[in-house]
Amino acid sequence: MLQRIFAPERFTGWHFLAIMLGWFGIVIGVNLFMAWNATSSWTGLVVKNSYVASQQFNEVTAEKRRQLAMGWKATPAYEAGTLTLDMRDAARAPIADAIITAKLGRPSYEADDHMVQFAETAPGIYEGRTDLTAGVWNADVTVTGAGGDVWTRTLRFSVR
Structure with a gap:
């Protein structure tokens, strides 16, 4: 039976269509799962405005050094x-x-x-x-x- 299904003369366009739909279905399903995980977990946001944080870099660094010196x-x-x-x-x-x-x-x-x-x-x-x-x-x-x-x-x- 399996030999008849997978015999080269029996591979039709419908077989190819099923394989392609299955493959793209898996790829799209995995992408949707990954997108859902990315949007429902940690945002990765450390500071609200990176430009403002960069302008305060010297003050923050001086404060951290002061705290380290306290020991x-x-x-x-x-x-x-x-x-x-x-x-x-x-x-x-x-x-x-x-x-x-x-x-x-x-x-x-x-x-x-x-x-x-x-x-x-x-x-x-x-x-x-x-x-x-x-x-x-x-x-x-x-x-x-x-x-x-x-x-x-x-x-x-x-x-x-």
């Missing part, structure tokens, strides 16, 4: 609904009496973004309550020290 470090840890930040200065001393907020979200998906406020539970140890699912998370941390110094950093961590 502050934040170490995140997540367990049982609590995100903990261990804040240390350049001498590894705890940074106490700071006000800390963070915008938590996935690196490439904006639907899970939310804000967390941290409270100091011990010198240099700050905790914020939040429910995070397994995977990779970013925390855009803003720390205002007791002296008014502002420090920002994006921390990436994993939740198991």
Whole structure:
């Protein structure tokens, strides 16, 4: 039976038409799927206006250098609904009496973004309550020290 179907003398224009429609149907289907994924996931937008951001490059760079010179470090840890930040200065001393907020979200998906406020539970140890699912998370941390110094950093961590 198969020999009769695939025999060279039996290949007709209808066979060719079916093969072409099947091939283009697959190509168009894959393209539609990829277009839907591209429009329903992360936009890739980092700044709203790249020209304005480029005009502020020198100021932003100077601010980042000032923050790096402070030598502050934040170490995140997540367990049982609590995100903990261990804040240390350049001498590894705890940074106490700071006000800390963070915008938590996935690196490439904006639907899970939310804000967390941290409270100091011990010198240099700050905790914020939040429910995070397994995977990779970013925390855009803003720390205002007791002296008014502002420090920002994006921390990436994993939740198991």
